[in-house]
Amino acid sequence: MGLGRFGCHLAGSLTRMGREVLAIDRDPEKVQRWSAQLDRVVQADSTEEGALRQLDVTSFGRVVVAIGASLEASVLTVLALTELGMPQIWARATSQKHARILSSVGAHHVIFPEAETGERVAHLIVSRVLDFVEFDDDFAIASVRVPESLVGRTLLDLRPDDRYGVRVIGAKVPGEPFRYASDSTRLAKGGVLVVEGGIDQVQRFAGLS
The missing domain is CATH 3.30.70.1450 (Regulator of K+ conductance, C-terminal domain)
Known part of the structure; x- marks a missing residue:
């Protein structure tokens, strides 16, 4: 969820590994750009529990919230996924405060791709x-x-x-x-x-x- 630089590279890598990938982003330009390279790319608001339910995201074993530009959208997406009962929620954090919030609303794994790559x-x-x-x-x-x-x-x-x-x-x-x-x-x-x-x-x- 979220097709920024981190999200698109992650989705592409998973696809090359032979995994079924559903990619979601609210930006129609990003959806169009990646639709030819990924299995399924959908324009939707990932903060809306109803939209996620319609997309049947619970049929997937893991979800990655790769949203980095909007802390609010990131947190609300994790909250919506928690309400749906997703068994594995991975979420990208941009700060320690962001990480604590993501964990408190239900993220099972919090990752810092920029910090980890920098180190x-x-x-x-x-x-x-x-x-x-x-x-x-x-x-x-x-x-x-x-x-x-x-x-x-x-x-x-x-x-x-x-x-x-x-x-x-x-x-x-x-x-x-x-x-x-x-x-x-x-x-x-x-x-x-x-x-x-x-x-x-x-x-x-x-x-x-």
């Missing part, structure tokens, strides 16, 4: 990690290049848990797919590792030369 990109900019996922409890999973100083060594010999405070859970040799790592995994030049651990430890490991 992830910041880590990519200031470190050598190739990709980065941060969790709330100071924990991260990242993909990093095999440091030159570690090329040719096995994980049994290296013991990254003890030496660097990270665990290597996957390894990729150039030209081959990722595989789960084991003690016998030998680090290859130009290879990529998937590591997990504390955020600082992961970044320090990625920064090894």
